Amino acid sequence: MMVSFTGCALHQTSLTRDSEKLKETKRVAVLPFFNTTRLSAEFQKKKWMTNYFAWTEKFMSISKSRMKDRFDFLPTEEVVSALTELGNYGQASELKPKHYRTGYSLGDALKVGKSLCADAVLLGATTQAQTQSAKQVYTSAMTLRLVDVASGKVIWGGSLSGKKGRSSIISGMVDVMKVAQ
């Protein structure tokens, strides 16, 4: 099932690849979202520029209230702790709280999901326009993939982009996910 809207300068998509699995999915581990805005700094290991949690935290706070009957989101601390234990992610000890380095493979994400007994992991990628040229195309955008922990296959995917701020995009994205069937 696919839905796509383009009204109000927003482009939104939602695609369910496995509706049966989506119905069964309850426990979801939300991995810290990728943020392209900080990517160059990240590649060059600039620790002071690596706060990735703004988008993830906002998404968690909205989705916990709006989707509490639909999904059981695992606490972020548990997810990050499981991710850090894998050794590929974080270097949390080197950095200030909440300043983790991004990056995990799909395999890492699935391992985290398994270790926390989650049904699925939710991966996200986000961006915000930083230049005048980018602002002519978009202001903020995010894309999500809900991946089945057992099979590693995408259950549902969605995205939202347009000339709206971060909060509006996250709020809209939660609504898109909430009605996915």
Add this chain to the structure above:
Amino acid sequence: MTILRSVAFLFCASLVFQGCATTKGKIYSYSESDAPDFISILPPENFSNDLAAPDTFRRVMASMLIVKGHFPMVSPVQEEALRKLGISDGGQLPVIGTRKLAEAMGADALLYGNVEDFSDINVAIYKQRKVTGRFQLVTPGNKLLWDIWGRGTRAVLVTNMDALAQSFAEGLATSVLEKMLKIHLLEETTIAGAQMYPKIPEWPKPLLKTETLIKRDIKKFGEKVPKFGRARKE
């Protein structure tokens, strides 16, 4: 001085036209089953002298893909996976088959690229910032889906001789500050990205206007898909 101003006007006008160039790219194939859930943005081969160029381009391409609904995979962890395959630079990628690479990166498609230009010239009377990049989306089976390219240029010719020193210093300071903030030539790279943007099909199904472009391109180029890359194997 009047002649100099006229020359400067014509020069700037030509640059404006360069910036308004039409969409650059070719879509060779598209079907919903080709719509990849995860795209690995591989380090582009860097033909410029600036070591930061590939990362700036990857950052812009990742943003453009997200806006189109795709999920780009690009982070130091993916770099580590490439290092394990013996790849430390985009130029080395052709030695690894696309299927093996896609598997290692956990992606359904691979975005290869070239940075052809990434330059910042400042010689007081004339300042030019120019970037050029080209990117190709390839399936694990080495099927070329689309090939897009773009150029971002901004140039200034200083006509006021009294302001030469100031202009030179400003250009220098801008470059230093941008490099410190990791945004050197980001504006120009985004201009290049915006030229490629219309030819990136939306995930999972293209919008009507993109679909028109896709149909037109496939009719025009679909029969003539070039061999992708330098002896790149599946």
